[in-house]
Amino acid sequence: MNEPSDSEIPSGEFSRRKFLLTGAAGAAMTGLSRLNAQEQPTPGPHPMKPILTRVSFTVNEKMAELEVDTRTTLLDALREHLHLTGTKKGCDQGQCGACTVLSGGRRINSCLTLAVMHQGDKITTIEGLGTPDRLHPMQRAFVKCDGFQCGYCTPGQICSAVAMLDEIKAGIPSHVTQDLTSAPAFNAAEMRERMSGNLCRCGAYCNIAEAITEVAGRSA
Amino acid sequence: MKPFTYERATSPAGAAAAALRHPGARFVAGGTNLLDLMKLEIETPPHLIDVNGLKLDAIESTDDGGLRIGALVRNTDLAADERVRRDYGVLSRALVAGASGQLRNMATTAGNLLQRTRCPYFYDTNQACNKRSPGSGCAAIGGFSRVHAVLGVSDTCIATHPSDMAVGLRVLDAVVETIRPDGTVRTIPLAEFYRLPGKEPQLETVLDPGELITAVLLPKPVGGVHLYQKVRDRASYAFALISVAAIVQKDGTGRVALGGVAPKPWRVEEADAEMPNGARAVAAKLLAQATTTPENAFKLKLVERTLASVLAEAKGA
Numbered sequence: 001m002n003e004p005s006d007s008e009i010p011s012g013e014f015s016r017r018k019f020l021l022t023g024a025a026g027a028a029m030t031g032l033s034r035l036n037a038q039e040q041p042t043p044g045p046h047p048m049k050p051i052l053t054r055v056s057f058t059v060n061e062k063m064a065e066l067e068v069d070t071r072t073t074l075l076d077a078l079r080e081h082l083h084l085t086g087t088k089k090g091c092d093q094g095q096c097g098a099c100t101v102l103s104g105g106r107r108i109n110s111c112l113t114l115a116v117m118h119q120g121d122k123i124t125t126i127e128g129l130g131t132p133d134r135l136h137p138m139q140r141a142f143v144k145c146d147g148f149q150c151g152y153c154t155p156g157q158i159c160s161a162v163a164m165l166d167e168i169k170a171g172i173p174s175h176v177t178q179d180l181t182s183a184p185a186f187n188a189a190e191m192r193e194r195m196s197g198n199l200c201r202c203g204a205y206c207n208i209a210e211a212i213t214e215v216a217g218r219s220a
Numbered sequence: 221m222k223p224f225t226y227e228r229a230t231s232p233a234g235a236a237a238a239a240l241r242h243p244g245a246r247f248v249a250g251g252t253n254l255l256d257l258m259k260l261e262i263e264t265p266p267h268l269i270d271v272n273g274l275k276l277d278a279i280e281s282t283d284d285g286g287l288r289i290g291a292l293v294r295n296t297d298l299a300a301d302e303r304v305r306r307d308y309g310v311l312s313r314a315l316v317a318g319a320s321g322q323l324r325n326m327a328t329t330a331g332n333l334l335q336r337t338r339c340p341y342f343y344d345t346n347q348a349c350n351k352r353s354p355g356s357g358c359a360a361i362g363g364f365s366r367v368h369a370v371l372g373v374s375d376t377c378i379a380t381h382p383s384d385m386a387v388g389l390r391v392l393d394a395v396v397e398t399i400r401p402d403g404t405v406r407t408i409p410l411a412e413f414y415r416l417p418g419k420e421p422q423l424e425t426v427l428d429p430g431e432l433i434t435a436v437l438l439p440k441p442v443g444g445v446h447l448y449q450k451v452r453d454r455a456s457y458a459f460a461l462i463s464v465a466a467i468v469q470k471d472g473t474g475r476v477a478l479g480g481v482a483p484k485p486w487r488v489e490e491a492d493a494e495m496p497n498g499a500r501a502v503a504a505k506l507l508a509q510a511t512t513t514p515e516n517a518f519k520l521k522l523v524e525r526t527l528a529s530v531l532a533e534a535k536g537a
Binding site: 193 | 248313457
């Protein structure tokens with residue numbers, strides 16, 4: 001649906017246990033699709049078996065060469081094939097923003113794009129922004145300001161916020177930009193509007209806004 | 221998701237020809253709507269043609285003083301283009317009123333035009349929907365119809381077209397440029413691009429099978445104050461209940477189109493002529509053919525009030 005409806009936002013019922021089970025099933029399916037690599041796809045208009053294809057792109061400055069089911073989203077390629085589980089699967093339909101990564105420096109929903117559509121692209125995930133020893137300023141600000149509660153939306157929030165500040169610097173207007181012909185400036189209204197594609201079910205918005213504002217002030 | 225074969229097209233003509241060779245194939249560009257629908261198996265293409273490599277991502281000035289917007293120009297880049305912000309502000313405003321930052325970075329000009337309705341009954345595969353499953357009925361008629369269309373509807377479908385961008389383009393008299401599988405190129409005014417549902421709500425545009433949008437053309441700028449007001453249930457990241465795109469000249473003349481009220485951007489030439497006479501007169505012409513349900517009848521009043529707000533803002537600008 002893309003634009004969130006209240007009834008479809010993932011709820012707290014999605015327990016860590018369920019999540020781990022889903023992850024295991026996902027990994028098993030990955031193995032299954034590899035098995036089918038030897039078989040020819042069924043000819044005809046509606047192939048019934050998984051179709052495998054090769055794709056290579058850079059993730060966090062490392063080349064990744066994958067053989068994936070054509071149906072594999074970029075999100076599933078990152079999590080299930082490359083085991084970069086920092087990027088989260090929330091709604092899986094473009095509403096929540098938990099899967100936000102950078103492609104060529106631009107923020108995108110990795111759940112709504114296929115891995116095969118990213119041949120040659122440069123992908124950056126939360127793992128590529130910083131490490132526990134060398135945090136990205138946005139990561140450090142989220143820790144300092146307590147910009148989360150459960151933490152599930154946090155990688156998406158941070159990737160989105162980093163790219164959002166770049167979008168303001170690049171002069172990209174938003175819905176709340178008063179004058180279209182002059183460069184937009186960072187302020188609370190701009191931040192809230194531009195971050196509306198990232199939901200936080202814990203409601204940690206005040207602290208998220210504080211963290212982003214701190215980084216924006218520093219980089220301004 | 222159903223399995224599908226995949227290819228990367230290398231030329232617009234090649235992409236269109238490939239679509240004809242693979243019945244049921246879909247072009248994919250941003251994928252933000254198509255992938256969503258494929259996950260729900262509302263769209264089940266056996267073959268995907270990735271058009272992202274077609275180099276249709278430039279915005280060029282045309283000989284007649286207008287712009288040629290490549291089909292693959294991302295919504296973010298179109299909204300941010302200096303010429304669009306300066307001369308076609310209503311388009312920039314409409315674009316940034318839609319979706320989220322992430323989605324606008326992915327979504328393309330052509331894909332935005334071709335996105336499907338967000339009617340909840342279209343999305344719910346357990347419900348009857350003539351658009352998703354022709355002949356199955358329409359659960360929206362007699363159902364929860366608060367968000368549904370009040371203009372251009374039929375007894376088979378009351379879905380709206382969800383695009384904001386298309387409403388901005390309609391008020392600018394945009395023209396769609398395409399290439400067909402036989403290699404011929406044609407242009408279609410946006411005014412004639414969308415079909416009304418009639419008896420066949422599954423047919424949404426006049427595009428032929430395999431026909432590929434290559435660009436959207438804007439005529440030379442018309443000046444005036446450019447406004448886009450969108451009324452929705454949240455302040456951001458929600459589809460329109462109704463929206464108003466308007467270009468208002470100093471003398472009070474102008475043009476107007478509505479979003480969120482019909483299966484296509486809604487524009488009535490006679491309504492444009494009423495612009496100097498105020499919101500009530502304009503609304504009367506725009507809404508003359510309205511068919512409402514008890515739940516969405518509020519949209520008529522909302523259109524008039526939003527028009528009044530837009531005209532007042534234009535006067536103050």
